[in-house]
Amino acid sequence: xxxxKGDERLRMSRRSFLKGMGVGAATSTALATGLVKPRAGKxxxxxxxxxxxxxxxxxxxxxxxxxxxxxxxxxxxxxLRTELNLTGTKIGCDxxxxxxxxxxxxxxxxxxxxxxxxNVQGREIETIEGLAKNGRLHPLQEAFIxxxxxxxxxxxxxxxxxxxxxxxxxxxxxLAEVKQALSxxxxxxGAYHHIFEAVLAAAKKL
Amino acid sequence: MQSFTWINxxxxxxxxxxxxxxxxxxxxxxGGGDLTTLMKERIDTxxxxxxxxxxxxxxxxxxxxxxxxxxxxxxxADLAEHEAVLGRYTALAExxxxxxxxxxxxxxxxxxxxxxxxxxxYYRGAFHCYKKGGDFCFAVTGxxxxxxxxxxxxxxxxxxxxxxxxxxxxxxARITIAGPQKEKTVKAEDFFxxxxxxxxxxxxxxxxxLITEIVVPTPPANTRSTFLKTRIxxxxxxxxxxxxxxxxAKNGVCQAAxxxxxxxxxxxxxxxxxxxxxxxxxxxxxxxxxxxQLATAGARPMTMNRYKVDLTxxxxxxxxxxxx
Ligand SMILES: Cc1cc2nc3c(=O)[nH]c(=O)nc-3n(C[C@H](O)[C@H](O)[C@H](O)COP(=O)(O)OP(=O)(O)OC[C@H]3O[C@@H](n4cnc5c(N)ncnc54)[C@H](O)[C@@H]3O)c2cc1C
Ligand code: SF4
Ligand code: FES
Ligand code: FES
Numbered sequence: 001x002x003x004x005k006g007d008e009r010l011r012m013s014r015r016s017f018l019k020g021m022g023v024g025a026a027t028s029t030a031l032a033t034g035l036v037k038p039r040a041g042k043x044x045x046x047x048x049x050x051x052x053x054x055x056x057x058x059x060x061x062x063x064x065x066x067x068x069x070x071x072x073x074x075x076x077x078x079x080l081r082t083e084l085n086l087t088g089t090k091i092g093c094d095x096x097x098x099x100x101x102x103x104x105x106x107x108x109x110x111x112x113x114x115x116x117x118x119n120v121q122g123r124e125i126e127t128i129e130g131l132a133k134n135g136r137l138h139p140l141q142e143a144f145i146x147x148x149x150x151x152x153x154x155x156x157x158x159x160x161x162x163x164x165x166x167x168x169x170x171x172x173x174x175l176a177e178v179k180q181a182l183s184x185x186x187x188x189x190g191a192y193h194h195i196f197e198a199v200l201a202a203a204k205k206l
Numbered sequence: 207m208q209s210f211t212w213i214n215x216x217x218x219x220x221x222x223x224x225x226x227x228x229x230x231x232x233x234x235x236x237g238g239g240d241l242t243t244l245m246k247e248r249i250d251t252x253x254x255x256x257x258x259x260x261x262x263x264x265x266x267x268x269x270x271x272x273x274x275x276x277x278x279x280x281x282x283a284d285l286a287e288h289e290a291v292l293g294r295y296t297a298l299a300e301x302x303x304x305x306x307x308x309x310x311x312x313x314x315x316x317x318x319x320x321x322x323x324x325x326x327x328y329y330r331g332a333f334h335c336y337k338k339g340g341d342f343c344f345a346v347t348g349x350x351x352x353x354x355x356x357x358x359x360x361x362x363x364x365x366x367x368x369x370x371x372x373x374x375x376x377x378x379a380r381i382t383i384a385g386p387q388k389e390k391t392v393k394a395e396d397f398f399x400x401x402x403x404x405x406x407x408x409x410x411x412x413x414x415x416l417i418t419e420i421v422v423p424t425p426p427a428n429t430r431s432t433f434l435k436t437r438i439x440x441x442x443x444x445x446x447x448x449x450x451x452x453x454x455a456k457n458g459v460c461q462a463a464x465x466x467x468x469x470x471x472x473x474x475x476x477x478x479x480x481x482x483x484x485x486x487x488x489x490x491x492x493x494x495x496x497x498x499q500l501a502t503a504g505a506r507p508m509t510m511n512r513y514k515v516d517l518t519x520x521x522x523x524x525x526x527x528x529x530x
Contacts, residue, residue: 053211072212072255075242095243096310108283108312114242115313118212119235119257162308183441184307 055118061086062130076120077101077112080127088128088157092186099185102158103127109165109184128157131164139205140164140198147198151189159185163199167206175200207242208251215256218263218384218418225414226386228254234416235259236279236318239310244323247330249338264317264418267291273423274298278317278416282370283308285316295422297431297450301373304435307442317417320371320381320397321409324364325353325444336362336405351510353444356502356518358471362401363508365469366408367444371398372468373433375476376450379422385415394420395466398473408472426462429454430529434521435468445469447518449501453489453529460484460530465501470518477501480522489530491523498522 053073059066061084068083077094080086080103092100094113101112104126131138140160143149150156159182166173166181173181178199187195213232215221225232233252235241236259244250258264264277269290276285285291286303305311305319323329324337326345334340345354345363354363374381374394381397383390397409411417425431431452437443448468454461463484467475480501487493498519505515 053209055212071209073207073209073245095246096239096306099307099309102309109309110313111239111309114238116212116235116238116242118214119238119259166308179441181308184309 057118058121059084059117059125060123061125062127070117072116072118074117075113076103076115076117076125079117080112086127086129090154090157092154097186098155099158099162100155102161102185104161104165107165107168109162111184126161126164128161131160138164140167140202143198143202143205144195147194147201148191149194149198150187150191155185155187155189159187159195163195163202167199167203171203171206173200173203178203207245208248208253210245210253210255213254213256215258215261217261218416221256221258221261221416222384222386222414224254224256225416230413232256232413234321236315237281237310237313238318239306239314240318240322249323249330258317258416269294271424273421276316276420276422278418278420279315281312282314282316282319283311285370286311294425295377295431297373297376297433297452298370298422300433301369301435301448301450304433304445304448305369310442316370316420319368320374320417320420321411322367324362324408325367326362326364327353329364336401337364339406346508349510350508352438352446353469354508354511355471356505356507356511356514357467357475358400358473359506359508360400360402361405362472364401364408364472365445366398366472366474368474369433369435369445369448369468371474372445372448372466373431373450374420374422375466375474376431376433376452376464377422377425378452378464379420381417382419382421383411383415384418385412389418391421395474395476400472425452426454428456428461432525432528434525434528436517436521447514447521449518449521449525451522451525451529453484453526455489455530458530459486459488461486463526465497465522465525467501467518467522470502470505470514479503484526489526491527494523494526494530495519497526 055072056069077091080089090100092098096111096114103112106123162182162185178196213224232254235255235257264279266277267288268275282302291299328335328344329337333344355365379394380391433450435445435448445468451465453463463481465477465480480497483497501522502515502518
């Protein structure tokens, strides 16, 4: 029987496998079902395991509210990916060095891997999933496609969000300014040249 | 990351209360740019994490009669872009703008930047060195090419990683500390301590204390300042060496100068010998070279970082010529 189980597991995608594992320490707020009612009271939650500190957390992501109960030590990037299924946010280094986890918080680009979810409550969080509106891609997303601004694509959500936070404030930037704004995002495939071109092209359309 | 209890303080009193209650088991959480990683790597394992991000009265940049007042929770990106800071406290704006990457400057606070822990890769790795209570410094016999000292190292040869600290020394800033005792104010250069004083920490803060404010005095008339830094990669990185200088000059003659170095010693280092050599003299290439020699006099490079002596000298020279 063990083999059958093993085969089944192999057939599952990595994502559904992780989901099936109950994604770590989250208690059961309705996330597996997609969502998400604001929690009424904020009563203290008894720990599942002695010594662990669970907290009720309310997040506002791409204009939607999510309520969940998690351990205080969990990072925003981790919670986005494993609790909320918003897997567009990538985790590369997990130590504030690569930018793959970039999200926008109250209009500023930040590293989701180094923010604690409990600490971004009440703030407007934007992730890559929130960029397309009514089935239409954001001009930056279109430009990344048009200019072929990636190879593997792993750094792309972070690059686009760093670019968006920048272009939301800056009209008609120079190449040097674009480079500076995206300097916290590493591209291991070295697609920098195309990335900068895409951001400059998107700036003209915004 | 080890589990902890999150304490979301709303006032300085609440922060002080939580720190007093939990002592060494508690850590302040500002932007989290450094602390989150320290906790993930289990270099730091606090049981109580006290968030100061929601404390209302420590987010501000105000120019008052006596100078620039900066709340400890002020975000580095805001300092780097602030008009008055750029105009009259230029070295500080430049230093804040040279810290890490745009994302980290959007998250990191000035208080956290001053209190961040060393970047020695043995400290950051699984090495039980002096800094962690061990009885050995791995950098002495190991790889010390980047983030290790050429001046003032003993026991521990880390270099202090904060860029803003170097600017604050040159600008003669004061740091306000709150804690169980009455609030106190110290000169920036007295805030940082070397390994001989206490190898386990980098500043005078006791477990129950925190920085609440930084005050930079209004510079005298005819004063300019600048901060220069070299790093391995142009886009972002810690300093291999950095220098901040503030110079008051009339008709090209220096009346008073303050000079501080970063990336070369366990503390941000004020070099008074070099400052004295400048006072009353016209700043020429030759004089700035002399000052640069004095700034690095007594350097004892390690096995792999001799190049830092020349690097530092050329930065000092360049900075002096820029503000003269
Ligand atoms: C990849 C990377 C590159 C970096 N490059 C640079 C660089 O080039 N130059 C540079 O200067 N910095 C650099 N940094 C440091 C960084 O940018 C932040 O300034 C720093 O992490 C601390 O700011 P924070 O507010 O996030 O502090 P936190 O991470 O929240 O805190 C850092 C430490 O300070 C303590 N602390 C925070 N606030 C206070 C306070 N008010 N009173 C007492 N203690 C306090 C905390 O307990 C903790 O121990 C880099 C960091 C990373 C991760
Ligand atoms: S330089 Fe300091 S932090 Fe680095 S290994 Fe030596 S004692 Fe540890
Ligand atoms: S995963 Fe956050 S910066 Fe690399
Ligand atoms: S496209 Fe592969 S890392 Fe950037």
